[in-house]
Amino acid sequence: MKIEAQTTVNSTLDKVFNVFTDLERAEERIDGINKIEILNPPAIMQVGTKWRETRVMFGKEATEDMWVSQLNKNKNYVVEAESHGTHYRSEYTFKEVDDGILVNMTFEGIPLSVMSKLMSFMFIFFAKSTKKLLEKDMNDLKNFIEKA
Numbered sequence: 001m002k003i004e005a006q007t008t009v010n011s012t013l014d015k016v017f018n019v020f021t022d023l024e025r026a027e028e029r030i031d032g033i034n035k036i037e038i039l040n041p042p043a044i045m046q047v048g049t050k051w052r053e054t055r056v057m058f059g060k061e062a063t064e065d066m067w068v069s070q071l072n073k074n075k076n077y078v079v080e081a082e083s084h085g086t087h088y089r090s091e092y093t094f095k096e097v098d099d100g101i102l103v104n105m106t107f108e109g110i111p112l113s114v115m116s117k118l119m120s121f122m123f124i125f126f127a128k129s130t131k132k133l134l135e136k137d138m139n140d141l142k143n144f145i146e147k148a
Contacts, residue, residue, distance in 0.1 A: 003107045003127055005134040009142045010100040017074045017094055019145050021045040030140045032133060047071050058129065086111050107134055
């Protein structure tokens with residue numbers, strides 16, 4: 001399963017990248033996040049930063065451990081997680097365009113266990129809802145940046 005979402009933010013590249021990578025304030029800025037616990041500081045992302053994120057997904061509270069596997073300042077970063085036999089990878093890219101900064105996000109779930117491979121067809125039913133959640137997170141950050 002692969003999902004893409006994007007938004008354009010009317011701001012500078014530095015500011016957009018810094019807000020998108022600020023874990024310490026993500027809980028305040030993204031409505032969908034209930035709690036973030038930094039497991040391996042710093043709260044500003046860098047390769048190796050790990051945290052535990054709790055949010056409500058599809059009506060249930062879910063907590064996942066996540067980590068940064070790649071980060072190129074003002075260009076992109078990759079966050080990964082493993083849960084229920086699936087490896088999740090989210091990549092955010094940042095590009096200057098005429099009307100601001102284009103933020104593109106690609107979310108991918110790769111089944112690892114036999115059970116998750118058998119159930120992978122179910123992801124099709126969740127793709128539209130998941131895309132809406134990802135877009136909402138990005139728009140929460142966009143709105144924060146543009147109001148500041």
